[in-house]
Amino acid sequence: METLKFKEFSSLVNISFWHELSKKKLDVLKLSDKPVDINAYYTFSTSQQLDPFLCLEFNSFQPLKNSNNTNEEYYQLPIRSYLSPGTLYNYNTSEDFKQSPKAKIFEDTSKQIYNDITTGKVDKDPSLLTRFILLTYADIKNHQFYYLFGFPALLPSTPMQQSGKVQGLSEYLNTDQLKSLASQLPLSQFFLLKKQGDGVQVHTIDQWTTVNGDKPSEEEDNLPIVGFCDPCCLPENPSWPLRNFLVYLSVRYQVKKVKVICFRGMGLLSSAQSTETSSIVFTAVLPEQQKSDEWSGKSVGWEKDTNGKIAPRYVSIASTMDPLKLASQSV
Amino acid sequence: KTVEKVTPTLSTSKFLDEGVLTPEEFVQAGDLLTHHCQTWTWQSGDPSRNVTYLPKDKQFLLTRNVPCYSRVRTLENDSKNQKSEEVDVEGDEGWIATSSTSTNDFIEDKVTKDISNLKIESKPTTTTTTTTNKPQQQDSDEEDDNEDIPDMDDFQDDNLVEEDDEGTLSKNKTNSNSQSSNSNSKETTNTTTTEDDNILRTRTYDISITYDKYYQTPRVWLFGYDENRKPLKPEEIFEDISEDHAHKTVTIDIHPHLGISSAYIHPCRHASVMKKLVDKQSENGKQPRVDQYLFLFLKFISVVIPTIEYDFTLEFDT
Structure with a gap:
């Protein structure tokens, strides 16, 4: 971690x-x-x-x-x-x-x-x-x-952790799922995602309970998936907007572990460095948040x-x- | 500006004959550019400055925060060392993201040859109320330098401190391999690291393209920021314009849609260069398309601002 x-x-x-x-x-x-x-x-x-x-x-x-x-x-x-x-x-x-x-x-x-x-x-x-x-x-x-x-x-209360390795989005989703994601652009600032066979479903964040139920899984392969539009393209790190979003998830839904997609735009540049490959995915581990x-x-x-x-x-x-x-x- | 007012708007296409555009064609070309290169967007600008011959929401084109990793002089030094033609060398170093289709290669060659033509005689041939800004900025810039820069310590609030935070990426705490693995070496030239968070900071430019009614061509405006996001002064902008053009083709004026003084590339030779490029395309058996005008145009503008890495790639063979 x-x-x-x-x-x-x-x-x-x-x-x-x-x-x-x-x-x-x-x-x-x-x-x-x-x-x-x-x-x-x-x-x-x-x-x-x-x-x-x-x-x-x-x-x-x-x-x-x-x-x-x-x-x-x-x-x-x-x-x-x-x-x-x-x-x-x-x-x-x-x-x-x-x-x-x-x-x-x-x-x-x-x-x-x-x-x-x-x-x-x-x-x-x-x-x-x-x-x-x-x-x-x-x-x-x-x-x-x-x-x-x-x-x-x-x-x-304690810093948020990341468990396991940072993956590229194209490792995390297969080609069909990527296509399915691309067909649902543009994405909102913060969003929820559900894998469904060879497709993915993007949801707004107020759909949390509908998408993930009352007690989301904490198993690595079955974690709830969230995403945000990430204004940086560092290979290992997300940028600032994710911080309060993770706090939101832990305060509002007591989320302890979640897959995070740092979405960096798809095909933004038609030339050389397409940012398609720069989106990353990792598992975030959130400390328990006392509700006050x-x-x-x-x-x-x-x-x-x-x-x-x-x-x-x-x-x-x-x-x-x-x-x-x-x-x-x-x- | 007076001349512009009395110049009638071009209404019939003279794209093939003279390399110029009607406002409608400018919109077509802009639509294709924004479609293929998503970093370019149409802007409406200051409503009080709208021009009637363009749609309200398509007054000019803009691409923001375009990185500019190095100063032109470093390129020019390189090319002198290698004793070969300027543009070829630059091309080899990959500063343009060219797709290597034969068409693009030819344009590159062509543009190379046109460089000499691009050197503007200091007096444009036509009457020019719009074009009289000579590199006079030099003088006033010196005044700028003498401006009293206030002592920022006076503004420092000593009570304002922040806890150390492990979750903030900065100050030597990053994994050091993140940089080397992904940035290629040419990008690291001449940029500055101001903090220890492994990010090499770079100048950025906002580039806009307006329609110039007098010359009936696009006009390119540059607004730059330094590594610390402070607006660049005119003489600093000249560092990013190829030596051949810096003080001849680039001058300062008020941006027609933003009302801010910015640098622009003088359009008086744009039409004739475009005409040449279009003719060349025809000779090579390609049908020149007016909606692709801006791709061709931006290709040749990149000779003037070779280190500003804006996006303009289109597969011309399509």
Whole structure:
């Protein structure tokens, strides 16, 4: 048995997001530092040298379609991408930013994730497992931004383990089963899978009991199978979204052992390295989870800087924005 | 931009005669590209910047987070050392994911020969309100460098610490064979390892293709991020553009659908190169297909940005 190690998210903030934040700050938020709902997405990775990215763009401020808005400008995910709902805490001064109750915000978000698990909200909206937080200080006058991301992952009492070897998806499923899986694309963010002879059946996660019964088998060959769309393509490790999903399984269904498919997209690239072969499967062993009303455990997931320290990042978009500079560039 | 406004939209196909596209043909070609290469997607962009001659949801094409493992100068050094033709050497090293059909080979050869033609005289022949951005950025970039980069320690919150977590993959804890087994050696050149988690980080690019109404061809825009996901400055982007083209064919302007200043490859020679490629295809007995335009086009663009590994493979024999 080995400790399961998860690859962290890396934030990838498109410059258009900072433009939009400046606009929002001037026109809408003004001096308010109330939290704002924002949306981000992640998608499959095409290279081992690319971190799993959580991406924010100009449309991150647009509301989700299902949130009772009549506005026609709702958040649209790029194709083959998955939603990660977040909260933006934008501060007015560098001092406020520095003094902000970061640990408390992180803890509250972790509690919220746990709460969404126990109340069943996640059953219908699995993206809630991938909540993130973004703290910013926008120095709009100078087009400078300071920011810190958090991707809270709930930690069970003891680390999750992996038993046996990591397999490729094409070893785990036979050709017909792979075809059957391919015919059911695109897959949801998190899903359940059932092998049926030469086919497979993909189910949404709220079908757990229907698919696996009340007391799922703990025998290696007969384990319940779950899967998630994995934004990394490391040969041995899953990435961050799986963490809270496994916690969900253990809290909600007392799952102790489960087969996990890290699905990395099929035939994403028509050229050389098709990611078809990069999907992996392993057995995860989950510690028993004491059920409680509120999350009282630990959680981790602040984004680190290049030295591995939890520290804010800085970006200047002056060269893409300042009218004077733009003018001098386009002479 | 003024010229663009008064230029009538091209309505009859001149693909075979002049290597140009109508907006409808641009959409057809984009549809085929997005169908075969799923990393490319149609985008609508900023609604206030929509153009009427393209469908609302198909204003431009975009591929995100394309890896760019090494700088062009390393390729050019290699090719000098081996004293052979630039593109051939690069091809041998596999930086293009070519399928080795004869058609592709011929295009490769052709593109090689066209390289010399691609060097643009510094004044485009037509009247050019849209095209006057000369490599002036140099100067303003230097100013950028002098920008006061704030002391990030001021922003450090010392109370913010996180427990060591065994479940996080980073800091020397990975199985060391995971890297060597799967990445091939050329990918490891000139990328940087910033943390000890065995991931070599690389630059990435968002590449978009817009329809240029004035030149009636696609126009390629580049937006780059460094290994730490900070936006690249223009002079850093030039490091990923082949020496022959860097300051002649690539300039900075406002992206027509995003409103952000980005680098683009100047389209004034696109049509004539495309015309040549199309003629060559005909000579070889292939019927050139306008919906395959972008595959051919991206093939030749890869000469300009040889280390940015975007996807554009199509079996031309089909």
